[in-house]
Amino acid sequence: MRTREGNKEKDILNAAVEIFAKFGYHNSKIYQIAQEASVATGSVYVYYKNKEDLLHKIFEMLWSRLYIELKKVSEITELTSLEKLDAMVDLYLDVFAENPALALVFVNEQIQASRNQTRFTKYYEKFLDLAEKSLTEGQLRGEIIANLDMMIYRQFIFGALRNLIHRWAESPEEFSLGRIRRNFKLFIKNGIVQK
Amino acid sequence: MRTREGNKEKDILNAAVEIFAKFGYHNSKIYQIAQEASVATGSVYVYYKNKEDLLHKIFEMLWSRLYIELKKVSEITELTSLEKLDAMVDLYLDVFAENPALALVFVNEQIQASRNQTRFTKYYEKFLDLAEKSLTEGQLRGEIIANLDMMIYRQFIFGALRNLIHRWAESPEEFSLGRIRRNFKLFIKNGIVQK
DNA sequence: TTTATTTTTGAATGAAAATTCAATATAAAG
DNA sequence: CTTTATATTGAATTTTCATTCAAAAATAAA
Known part of the structure; x- marks a missing residue:
């Protein structure tokens, strides 16, 4: 018998995130991902069906996490709506905070990921619905102006x-997450708070 | 001698816009573009160096137009800053209003277009600088709050x-441009106007 | 040690498409 | 009507990679 050394499955997925982030999904080669993960080209196909499967696994992981976290926040009854909105922005940023490459894949490959998998479009809609x-x-409750075109507003924010996540992921020093967090909340609130 | 019938160069570029919008740059085939333009595959290479050249020509056309128009608006001295901001939003929407496919290519392929051509990143920066x-x-002039983190704000809007342009281009009936125009201006202004 | 089982490898394969180019068609000029 | 120059064509060529798979390597059990 033989047991698996380390965790190649995870290594390969992480490598895929790095390579997709750097070159974009379509410009990324399987051999680059293999190299980044320090495995042979063929090993990628032991753990993943094909190139697209890699992208899907990344998105599945991300969306389910985003959705679960958002659901938690939306169910905290002690928070006002505005506090919830703040918490939602925070969780969204937190998911990516540790991993700029992951953020880049998320913002850049959304369309490619959704092209054959309607499930990601559904996640996206459910995410916005919750918000x-x-x-x-x-x-x-009178905390937010009544005449808000919600359909436009949710796409707006x-x-x-x-x-902003995209800019941060491209140059984390220049656009710090803290700065984004703070200002984003200011911008959206002053636009909708009833005065 | 033989003269050129019609304007194949333009036909091919328009066809490329349609095909890129429909399938995305990387999923588009040259023969599809040729077919859409009613020319032979080889003709594409008579007028354009290669596939990437097609994308670059589309972006060159768009950015130069956007930049020129924005410059015009920014130089109208009779307008207040807030009026200028409105006018800028309008011009941006106007450029795409006639052509959802062009809008889709612009929002979806920005990254691919910029990957080898720094000139588009420069256009983008100059565009934001002007705004x-x-x-x-x-x-x-005291029309806009003084403590505005401009670097974040310009990326925000x-x-x-x-x-919003993206949503509109995907389903123009659902997200009408008029509705976007109206609400967008409301959202951004209530966020920054000095009260 | 040897054998059995599973993992890992990477060169070979095949498919898909971008690009080329020799052949053909067409319009103007003579 | 013939010649000439240019435009257009689309089949053939080339390139690029994703994917496969037979062989090799690694481990556990016997």
Whole structure:
């Protein structure tokens, strides 16, 4: 018999994240990923069905984590809507905080990942729905202006956040997460708080 | 002698926009573009160096247009900063209004286009700089709050706008440009106007 | 040690597409 | 109508990689 040395499956996925982040999914070669993971080309196919499977596994891991965390936050009843919104922004940033490469793959390959897998589009919608729910609650409680076009607004904040994460991932020193966190919350709140 | 019938060069570029928008740059085949333009595969190479050249030509055309238009707006002295900001949003949306496919290519292939061509990154920076300049003027005139982290803010609004354009291009009936225009201006202004 | 089992390897294969180019078609000029 | 110059074609060529798989290596059990 023979047992597996180390954790090649994980090594390969991490390598894929690095290589996808650096060159983009389509410009990444399987042999580059293998090299980055210090395994042979063929080993990639022992653990993953094909190149696309690698991308899907990355997204599956990310979205399920994002969704679970967001659900937790949205269910904390002690928080006001605005506090929830802050917490949501924080969790979103926290998921990526340790790993700029992962953030880059997430923002850059979303479309490619969703092309054959509708499940990611559904995650995305469910994610936004959850955020929207907290906002709607806030409207009922009078914390948030009533005449807010929610359909536009949720795309507005998500797009803004996505772009900031992207900038940070490209140059973490220049755009610190703390600075993004602080300012983002200011920008969105002053736009919607009832005064 | 033989003269050129029609304008194949333009036909091919338009076809490329449609095909890139539909399948994404990397999933698009040259023969699909040729077919869409009603020419032979080889003709594409008469007018364009290669596949990447097609993408670059699309971006060159777009960015130069965006930049020229933005410069015009930024130089209208009769406008207040906030009016200028509105006008900038309008021009950005106007450039794409006639052509959802072009918008899709712009938002989806930005990274691929910039990968070998630093010139597009420069355009992007110059574009944001121009917008920032108007905002800074507004701060001096007291129209815009003084403690605005401009570096974050400009990425914030550009990201938001980019995502809304993207949604619109994917389903123009659902996210009408008018609705985006109206709400976007509301969101950003209530966030920065001095009260 | 030897054998059996599983993991790992990386060169060989095959497919897909980008690109080329010799052949063909067409319009203008003579 | 013929010649000439240019435009257009699309099959053939080439390149690039993803994927496969037979062989080799590593480990555990006998």
